[in-house]
Amino acid sequence: MRGDVLIIQEWHRKAGLKAAQLIIPQIEQSAGKFTITVAGESGSGKSEIAEVIAEALIEKDINSIVLQQDDYFVHPPKTNENTRRKDIDWVGANEVHLDIMDQNLNDFKEGKAQIAKPLVIFEEDRIIEETINIDEFKVAIAEGTFTTTLNHVDCRVFIDQTYHETKKARLLRAREEQDDFLETVLKIEHKVISSHKRIADFFVTGDYDVVKNEIKGA
Numbered sequence: 001m002r003g004d005v006l007i008i009q010e011w012h013r014k015a016g017l018k019a020a021q022l023i024i025p026q027i028e029q030s031a032g033k034f035t036i037t038v039a040g041e042s043g044s045g046k047s048e049i050a051e052v053i054a055e056a057l058i059e060k061d062i063n064s065i066v067l068q069q070d071d072y073f074v075h076p077p078k079t080n081e082n083t084r085r086k087d088i089d090w091v092g093a094n095e096v097h098l099d100i101m102d103q104n105l106n107d108f109k110e111g112k113a114q115i116a117k118p119l120v121i122f123e124e125d126r127i128i129e130e131t132i133n134i135d136e137f138k139v140a141i142a143e144g145t146f147t148t149t150l151n152h153v154d155c156r157v158f159i160d161q162t163y164h165e166t167k168k169a170r171l172l173r174a175r176e177e178q179d180d181f182l183e184t185v186l187k188i189e190h191k192v193i194s195s196h197k198r199i200a201d202f203f204v205t206g207d208y209d210v211v212k213n214e215i216k217g218a
Helices: 010-029 046-059 077-085 097-108 167-173 179-199
Strands: 034-039 064-068 114-121 126-133 137-144 157-158 203-204 210-211
Touching: 010 034, 010 046, 010 157, 010 203, 010 210, 034 097, 046 064, 046 137, 046 157, 064 097, 064 126, 077 179, 097 114, 097 137, 157 179
Parallel strands: 034 137, 034 157, 064 137, 157 203
Antiparallel strands: 114 126, 203 210
């Protein structure tokens, strides 16, 4: 999303580096392109951890691209906020073109040279389309609240923190108005996103360690 600013803290770096350490052997054993998702609730550090993973991969001469779920929303940010306030039932995975994001990952894995994807211009509250070259990348990292549910994924990372635990980070980011309506939105999202945890491969814990999901799918 154009206009987004990442504030990478030490704990993001800790989790991202540990996740990369665990995932790199899988990437190195993969003959083709490799896809990763980084998911979690609002303010959990998805974008930051994904960026740290990408930086760690570069250190191993593994080129990667990060795809942000924020670019795939049906409406741009301000319009989406207004739509939510008019109809609270709009909140959820239906707000996002997950099908397009999944197709982009599929095209990446199939070795296509380019993908066409949406791009949000935050300050202008509009969405355009961009075509990006993906030939040079071995790994695609898709980050966002609902990305665990995408199909064309080799490794899923889930940040195991609730919206109550991420409040400080959300205040620091200052992207949304922190009011009762936002709390309602986050509560709805929590119910949806928490159910995705069971299909993740790795969890980022409350102290930003990364552990393997030993009971995946249970």
